Amino acid sequence: RGAPHHFAKHTSRIPACPSNMQAVSMRAQAPTFVSGVAPAKFGSRQAVRGKAVASRRVVPKAEIKRVTRAVATKAEIATETATEVSDSTDNVLGIILGGGAGTRLYPLTKTRAKPAVPLGANYRLIDLPVSNCINSDINKMYCLTQFNSASLNRHLSQAYNNNVGSYNRQGFVEVLAAQQSPKNKDWFQGTADAVRQYIWLFNESKCDEYIILSGDHLYRMDYKPFIVKHRQTKADITVSAVPMDEERAAAFGLMKIDDSGKIIDFAEKPEGDALKAMQVDTTILGLDAERAKEMPYIASMGIYVFNARAMEKLLVEEFPECHDFGGEIIPKAKDLGMHVQAFLYDGYWEDIGTIKAFFDANLACNDPEKAKFSFYQTGAPIYTQSRFLPPSKLLDAEVSKCTIGDGCFIKKSKLTNAMIGLRTNIQEDCVIEDAMIMGADYYEETHECQDLPGCTPIGIGAGTVIRRAIVDKNARIGMDVQIINKDNVDSINCEADGYIIKDGIVVICKDAVIPNGTII
Numbered sequence: 001r002g003a004p005h006h007f008a009k010h011t012s013r014i015p016a017c018p019s020n021m022q023a024v025s026m027r028a029q030a031p032t033f034v035s036g037v038a039p040a041k042f043g044s045r046q047a048v049r050g051k052a053v054a055s056r057r058v059v060p061k062a063e064i065k066r067v068t069r070a071v072a073t074k075a076e077i078a079t080e081t082a083t084e085v086s087d088s089t090d091n092v093l094g095i096i097l098g099g100g101a102g103t104r105l106y107p108l109t110k111t112r113a114k115p116a117v118p119l120g121a122n123y124r125l126i127d128l129p130v131s132n133c134i135n136s137d138i139n140k141m142y143c144l145t146q147f148n149s150a151s152l153n154r155h156l157s158q159a160y161n162n163n164v165g166s167y168n169r170q171g172f173v174e175v176l177a178a179q180q181s182p183k184n185k186d187w188f189q190g191t192a193d194a195v196r197q198y199i200w201l202f203n204e205s206k207c208d209e210y211i212i213l214s215g216d217h218l219y220r221m222d223y224k225p226f227i228v229k230h231r232q233t234k235a236d237i238t239v240s241a242v243p244m245d246e247e248r249a250a251a252f253g254l255m256k257i258d259d260s261g262k263i264i265d266f267a268e269k270p271e272g273d274a275l276k277a278m279q280v281d282t283t284i285l286g287l288d289a290e291r292a293k294e295m296p297y298i299a300s301m302g303i304y305v306f307n308a309r310a311m312e313k314l315l316v317e318e319f320p321e322c323h324d325f326g327g328e329i330i331p332k333a334k335d336l337g338m339h340v341q342a343f344l345y346d347g348y349w350e351d352i353g354t355i356k357a358f359f360d361a362n363l364a365c366n367d368p369e370k371a372k373f374s375f376y377q378t379g380a381p382i383y384t385q386s387r388f389l390p391p392s393k394l395l396d397a398e399v400s401k402c403t404i405g406d407g408c409f410i411k412k413s414k415l416t417n418a419m420i421g422l423r424t425n426i427q428e429d430c431v432i433e434d435a436m437i438m439g440a441d442y443y444e445e446t447h448e449c450q451d452l453p454g455c456t457p458i459g460i461g462a463g464t465v466i467r468r469a470i471v472d473k474n475a476r477i478g479m480d481v482q483i484i485n486k487d488n489v490d491s492i493n494c495e496a497d498g499y500i501i502k503d504g505i506v507v508i509c510k511d512a513v514i515p516n517g518t519i520i
């Protein structure tokens with residue numbers, strides 16, 4: 001009595017004429033093997049992939065058969081009366097696309113994959129889609145990348161793999177890098193090609209639906225309503241879309257829908273009359289009438305839900321030479337007669353794939369009254385690696401509208417609208433305004449630098465002024481340095497000197513050394 005159900009084969013030891021107490025025990029345990037199937041062995045390939053498969057059959061006893069018939073009758077009644085589509089995400093696999101080389105975010109992507117770029121003082125870009133999945137009860141995730149994946153792999157393995165899922169619902173977060181195979185010797189040629197090269201592995205998960213996500217977007221989303229809409233409409237593909245006004249619409253891929261929300265046309269960055277032709281009634285997707293007048297366009301977010309069978313048919317059977325989801329696969333699926341549905345996401349969403357967008361989105365989080373995105377939401381937290389750092393210490397510092405990460409040391413300095421990352425060391429009399437300081441990967445002991453001739457410590461030296469700049473990790477900024485873009489340069493590459501200017505924003509490269517008294 002009380003033994004786990006996988007020891008059911010030992011029930012033959014129970015006497016043929018059980019006592020009343022034993023009979024009650026047997027009835028109580030009956031539902032645990034109503035199916036007559038024992039679970040997959042814990043730790044097996046099926047269990048690790050989150051899909052328990054029958055490994056042997058157990059012969060139930062006569063007493064249990066009566067209970068089984070009663071349960072089956074209730075299940076049949078429940079099935080007949082059910083009117084709602086299930087919101088279960090047990091059979092949904094998350095596929096996060098890490099993107100290409102990240103040239104628009106260079107030099108932040110010089111030594112790391114785009115999803116591994118630091119964000120919001122404590123986090124990395126990849127933490128957003130992974131956290132959205134976890135908060136939506138999706139606990140099986142792959143991240144596809146082919147550039148500088150070491151940092152990303154290290155972060156994911158340390159942050160998530162011991163914490164995703166539970167004993168009865170195994171989960172994982174794994175990086176899949178581009179690789180050669182007997183059938184394919186090329187790198188990923190695009191988003192669809194990346195998924196195609198690993199479709200065999202995704203099929204092993206036995207999931208019914210795949211949700212395709214991007215690794216460089218800033219947003220918070222519950223994917224359950226998205227998946228439920230996909231099931232309600234019985235779509236093959238569902239595309240998540242954001243409402244757009246005319247001013248911004250021309251910069252995105254737009255979609256046109258019919259009265260049911262089914263997508264009937266696509267246009268990539270249209271202009272003039274072609275743009276006007278893509279106007280739709282966004283009230284069909286749930287937007288109120290007043291905002292629908294302001295935003296008569298819908299733009300793709302690059303987030304999709306695919307039926308597993310539809311995905312394999314499109315990528316392997318119908319269009320094996322197509323490499324991109326947004327520009328090729330999804331429009332061709334519509335032309336093929338598949339049901340492609342639109343789902344409206346009416347919330348904050350930002351593509352932070354450029355230096356300016358990344359910089360602005362980070363600093364916008366500092367003002368709680370104006371911020372469109374916040375890391376402070378208890379019901380849907382943003383998860384990341386546990387680093388066990390000490391609290392930040394501020395000594396006689398003046399701080400206004402700043403976000404300060406863990407383990408920082410700031411002494412007698414003035415900070416305004418700054419994002420200060422992990423382990424940042426700022427010495428006295430510094431002025432930091434409208435800047436993002438990413439911090440350091442490790443602490444440097446005082447003697448480690450003092451023992452080296454001409455060594456500049458990690459962090460920001462005394463008397464330094466930094467305005468409208470990004471300082472990447474482990475940078476060594478000397479004393480009395482001015483990083484202010486003195487000549488208002490819009491773009492210049494001075495990587496040999498440790499910095500690059502893009503869109504008027506100075507970016508100090510990772511591990512750069514800026515000598516004392518330097519003026520940028």
